[in-house]
Amino acid sequence: MxxxxxxxxxxxxxxxxxxxxxxxxxxxxxxxxxxxxxxxxxxxxxxxxxxxxxxxxxxxxxxxxxxxxxxxxxxxxxxxxxxxxxxxxxxxxxxxxxxxxxxxxxxxxxxxxxxxxxxxxxxxxxxxxxxxxxxxxxxxxxxxxxxxxxxxxxxxxxxxxxxxxxxxxxxxxxxxxxxxxxxxxxxxxxxxxxxxxxxxxxxxxxxxxxxxxxxxxxxxxxxxxxxxxxxxxxxxxxxxxxxxxxxxxxxxxxxxxxxxxxxxxxxxxxxxxxxxxxxxxxxxxxxxxxxxRPHGLLGRRQTVMRSLAEPEEPLRPAPAALKAVGAGVVVALALTPLLARSQPYVLVLGIDVLLMVLFATSLHFIMGPGGMHSFGHAAYFGLGAYGAGLLVKWFAATMPFGLVAAPILALLGALLFGWFAVRLSGVYLAMLTLAFAQIVWSIATQWGELTGGSNGILGIWPSAPFDIRSAFFLLTAALTLLGVLLLRRLLFAPFGYAMRAGRDSQLRAEAIGIDVRRVHWIGFAIAGAVAGVAGGLFAFAKGSISPETIDVGRSIDALVMVLLGGIQTLTGPIVGASVFAVLQDTVMRQTEYWRALLGAIILALVLLFPAGIVGGLARLRLRLVRP
Amino acid sequence: MTGEPLLAVESLCAWYGGAQILFDVALSVGRGEVVALMGRNGAGKSTTMKTIMGLVGRRRGTVRFADRDISRLEPYRIARLGLGFTPEDRRIFADLTVLENLDIGRQPPRRFADGMPAPAWTPERLFALFPNLAERQHNLGGEMSGGEQQMLTVGRTLMGNPLAVLLDEPSEGVAPIIVEQMADTILKLKEQGLAILLSEQNIQFAELVCDRAYVLEKGHIRWQGAMAELLRNDDVQRTFLTM
The missing domain is CATH 1.10.3470 (ABC transporter involved in vitamin B12 uptake, BtuC)
Incomplete structure (x- = not known):
């Protein structure tokens, strides 16, 4: 040169x-x-x-x-x-x-x-x-x-x-x-x-x-x-x-x-x-x-925008009805393997849905209550998936080790990236998280010697007894349930209050002694670790991983799922992810133009349910109760 | 003042989210009249003004201005009918110069219903009114002191050649000399026939310029009458105004 x-x-x-x-x-x-x-x-x-x-x-x-x-x-x-x-x-x-x-x-x-x-x-x-x-x-x-x-x-x-x-x-x-x-x-x-x-x-x-x-x-x-x-x-x-x-x-x-x-x-x-x-x-x-320069080379500090949206409703503990529905879902999940004997595909779809629920819930944890709009949540899903996959590939490790490595690698990544991300807010935070996800994706694509490059890693299969699909389904259901309940519990603990306070007003939260950055950093790391679990399970469920499965598209899918369900409700990401995963599965196989159909569905939802599915239902109920 | 008042509000209600802030507020302001809207912090003074301007999402009731129902109009349509608004927090465009700020408020000259022309403002005429602004016309809005910003926000609204102005706490947080200047300005505008609704906590300031007063508490109008009467009424002052 x-x-x-x-x-x-x-x-x-x-x-x-x-x-x-x-x-x-x-x-x-x-x-x-x-x-x-x-x-x-x-x-x-x-x-x-x-x-x-x-x-x-x-x-x-x-x-x-x-x-x-x-x-x-x-x-x-x-x-x-x-x-x-x-x-x-x-x-x-x-x-x-x-x-x-x-x-x-x-x-x-x-x-x-x-x-x-x-x-x-x-x-x-x-x-x-x-x-x-x-x-x-x-x-x-x-x-x-x-x-x-x-x-x-x-x-x-x-x-x-x-x-x-x-x-x-x-x-x-x-x-x-x-x-x-x-x-x-x-x-x-x-x-x-x-x-x-x-x-x-x-x-x-x-x-x-x-x-x-x-x-x-x-x-x-x-x-x-x-x-x-x-x-x-x-x-x-x-x-x-x-x-x-x-x-x-x-x-x-x-x-x-x-x-x-x-x-x-x-x-x-x-x-x-x-x-x-x-x-x-x-x-x-x-x-x-x-x-x-957090506001860009020639940008100014963003003035606090006068939001035109209505203020956010506070979170409320689950009423008895919701608890009953939750219990019903748990029973249904436990019985699914029986039902699936005649229709084995139900289990495949069920695992997909559960993994997306876990992934979306972890993103919602930082997006809704944390107010951190991550555009790169696929990074932690990906770190989890690759953490498990690499361990299997290089050390011939069995699934339990892979599933332990997944959240650990994701946690480390989230701690590193999150440290930078929580120093920003709004669109800038969204873009920085996107950049980090892109970096993870590039490493997976380009470091061929380690990660198998764009071919990815093949042959990541679950070990006994989870090599039977129904057992793997139950494991996925159990871990998803555990993850969702853990995140939910955290939101009603002092840590969750602190995170929400930091979202609503950083200044006021700091004035009462909350280290907002630290709280948000920890929240970011927890969400990353949970996404890592979903990623690890995903690797074993599919038997392979490739950079394609952790690209920008997956980050956007997660966003869509959270928004679809409604960001200010805790059941939102669960419903949103389920609807999205099922829609994707059914719509995709109907037509060549599944993207347009999905887009039209999203637009209809945005225009008809501006608060997401669950948020929309809640508003409907409010209107019926208080005419 | 004969005939219909220039600005008339009836059964005005407003909500922020699920919380109702205004309850059946009714008030009126005639041409050449300065009316005080008094009350403590949080009584609903600013919300009343914002609701009249169409800036509060959920509202109910009627607002008539210059013989038109404006209660369902968008803010810019209301402003274009000649109703000016200067917000309490001034909302100067910090990255625009003083002259540019004034230009944003510019609207064509207009007349009152009877054909009398409303005062037509130019930057030059405003600079004569507020000499401090003249010196700083090329400075950015964000570089101005609180008092200068207050003058600028009033000037910016006047550039729309309004028939009536909603002035939200013009005396708040500015030096006494500027408060005097504000009082002079308000009286000049009154002479020119403008209708002015002035929200105020400071009764000494209101006394200088206002003809009548409404007293707000928790979103309800609790008292109304002549300004002189309010000054004599210790009871109302103690219950609704003093700290």
């Missing part, structure tokens, strides 16, 4: 930075004003790539391509406005996480819609007319199109910056970012402002996607990749800071370019392939930035 090639990679990295910036800037604008973390932003980008490629292929030549870029940006902007008006307007007063769930449902629906329209194959667009050549830079050929991207990024930054600083629209956006209710009380039509900001942000995503067509084919996989990249950029740059987003996009693109250009290097005699680091590089950057 020479200095010249390093410099060349650095220049080329700037082109990638521009693409990242467009998406992140839109996401940041939308978050700033509406306070909605729009997970579907990556889907808008993906739509941009498909629409632009389609237009460019249909109408050839410069007009088709460049006209298509502009038309695509406008169309995606319009589509964003429609989403805002039809869906988001109804949920601005819903709790933050519910909005997340709704936009996640959009991801599922848009992805399947794209599959239906464009099919599963990648769609390759034409190269940019007029910019097909390359120029000589540092003795290498740099595509002219990359030069164009390098220039247009800062140009868009400048335009956005001026628009925000100098126009009335910009002033309104900045004011609404701080206090949207007050802006409304001063006579500003917030609905219109929100719609236009959402449209502008979507337009930027569409533009980013359209410009990418000349470099890469449109693919159904881009939505989640782009959204996680964009999140990282926004968080590193500082929420709401457009300049910060550009800075962060440049840093991340450069770090990746650096990793690629170093390639395999030898450190202290050990060969290390840096290009493998690209998968984690951005998350490492984010973790470092969040630890050093």
């Amino acid at each position: 020479t200095v010249q090639s390093l410099l060349f990679q650095a220049i080329d990295g700037l082109a990638a930075a521009s693409g990242l910036f467009f998406v992140a800037a839109g996401l940041s604008l939308i978050f700033g004003v509406t306070r909605i973390v729009n997970i579907a932003h990556g889907s808008l980008y993906m739509l941009g790539t498909y629409v632009a490629a389609t237009i460019a292929l249909r109408f050839e030549g410069a007009l088709g391509f460049w006209g298509g870029v502009i038309l695509t940006a406008a169309l995606i902007g319009l589509f964003g406005a429609v989403i805002e008006i039809v869906l988001l307007r109804r949920i601005y007063r819903a709790p933050e996480l519910f909005q997340l769930l709704a936009t996640f449902a959009l991801v599922l629906i848009i992805n399947d819609a794209a599959l239906w329209i464009w099919g599963p194959e990648d769609l390759l667009g034409p190269r940019a007319p007029g910019l097909r050549g390359a120029i000589e830079v540092l003795g290498r050929r740099l595509p002219t199109y990359n030069v164009f991207l390098i220039v247009i990024g800062p140009l868009v930054l400048l335009i956005l910056h001026l628009a925000l600083a100098k126009t009335r629209f910009g002033r309104l956006v900045r004011a609404a970012t701080q206090d949207r209710e007050m802006v409304g009380a001063l006579g500003v039509n917030q609905g219109l402002l929100f719609t236009s900001v959402f449209a502008l942000g979507s337009l930027l995503a569409g533009l980013g996607g359209a410009l990418q067509v000349a470099r890469e084919p449109a693919s159904l996989l881009t939505d989640l990749i782009v959204i996680s990249d964009a999140f990282v950029v926004v968080v590193v740059g500082g929420m709401g800071s457009i300049t910060g987003a550009y800075l962060a996009a440049v840093i991340i693109a450069e770090v990746k370019a650096l990793c690629i250009s170093i390639g395999t290097a030898s450190i202290a005699g050990v060969a290390f392939n840096f290009s493998k680091l690209t998968l984690v590089a951005e998350f490492l950057v984010m973790a470092v930035v969040l630890i050093v």
Whole structure:
């Protein structure tokens, strides 16, 4: 590697930075004003790539391509406005996480819609007319199109910056970012402002996607990749800071370019392939930035947002009726193996449901009563699964040892990651936990010698007497029950009161002598250990584990389960996980478009039961009792 | 004052979550009238104002303003009819300059029902009223002292050229000199025909500017009458106002 090639990679990295910036800037604008973390932003980008490629292929030549870029940006902007008006307007007063769930449902629906329209194959667009050549830079050929991207990024930054600083629209956006209710009380039509900001942000995503067509084919996989990249950029740059987003996009693109250009290097005699680091590089950057500057490079300390949601109801001990239902469930679980003699599949599904209940309950423990919205709970599930799997693989250990190792490894991971995470709150905490989960996932994927890489570990089977499925089911049921009851008991112990007090008001809790960070840290660790148990059981239930089973998707599944049940009820995660696991199992096998169906179900639930299933039932009961 | 009052509230109830905060509050303010809404902390003064402005989620009752029922309108529609609101905690946009804060409140000039133009404000006219703001017009809202923020929040509301203003505790936590300035300002606005509802704990301040008063306690109106009468009525003061 020479200095010249390093410099060349650095220049080329700037082109990638521009693409990242467009998406992140839109996401940041939308978050700033509406306070909605729009997970579907990556889907808008993906739509941009498909629409632009389609237009460019249909109408050839410069007009088709460049006209298509502009038309695509406008169309995606319009589509964003429609989403805002039809869906988001109804949920601005819903709790933050519910909005997340709704936009996640959009991801599922848009992805399947794209599959239906464009099919599963990648769609390759034409190269940019007029910019097909390359120029000589540092003795290498740099595509002219990359030069164009390098220039247009800062140009868009400048335009956005001026628009925000100098126009009335910009002033309104900045004011609404701080206090949207007050802006409304001063006579500003917030609905219109929100719609236009959402449209502008979507337009930027569409533009980013359209410009990418000349470099890469449109693919159904881009939505989640782009959204996680964009999140990282926004968080590193500082929420709401457009300049910060550009800075962060440049840093991340450069770090990746650096990793690629170093390639395999030898450190202290050990060969290390840096290009493998690209998968984690951005998350490492984010973790470092969040630890050093918790609000991002150019972000400000988040003002305490005036929540538009109703205050949370306190937790109440289980009434007699609930205890009776609980006892009934225990009896039913004990009898299930008998029932399953004629239908063995019931046990397979039952184990899945139980494991998801345990996993979701452990996430709920820190999310609801702890107020820590972890986006990376799969990390501890994964550490548990790999803890058990590695022990079996390398030491031929039997299941009991594996099941002990699972929570221990998860606990250690949660103690380490949690120490950093509890120093943040809100979206920043969510993103840091996501980064840690991504790091765990990358280690599982990339450290092939230890973990078997993307093939994972095979042959993790339960030892006798649990090698019979009904026995394993009973073991799973017992451990799940134990875990759920333990977490529940903790919430009604002084520790649980302290955790809830810390969630409701950190200052007041500290003023009465509670070390909020410490309490939340311990809570985080306990939740991690319990998730580890679920992960360990999962490994033995499936007989194998692979990085796929612990990726972002699993973290999001857990979130959906908790939110589906209702975050402020203790039975919520149990019901949510059961419904979700059964739905996934039944819906998935019905149709090719199961994602869209799942998304539609989630949307219907969000709009009909804004407090989750259990929360919704509780409200219904309240209404019946107190007419 | 003849005819219908500019702002009339009847049987107003409001809830935060499951807890009812206001119980059948009724009050009215006419043109050129300054009316005090008095009561201790937590009596429901701020909630009354927020409910009138449409800022409280669950509410019931009627609010009429300038001959229109505004009880179901969104806050921005209420503001656009000419009802201004300055919140107790000021809610200045900390990252915007003083001038930008004023610009957010800007609305077109408007007239009273009888065709008389309401005072039309510009930043220059506001700076004449509050000279301190003029000196700091390019400073960020977050850099201002409490008193300056109080002036700014009043100025920002006036930029909407309102016919009536809900002033939530303008004398709270500011220096005596600013309190005087506030009193002068309120009297000037009154001269120009604005209707003002002023929430206050400080009876000395209310005495300076108010014509009538309502006394709130636990979300109920417990007393109403002329300001002079309230000053003489030690009984009401002791029961509902003094600490």
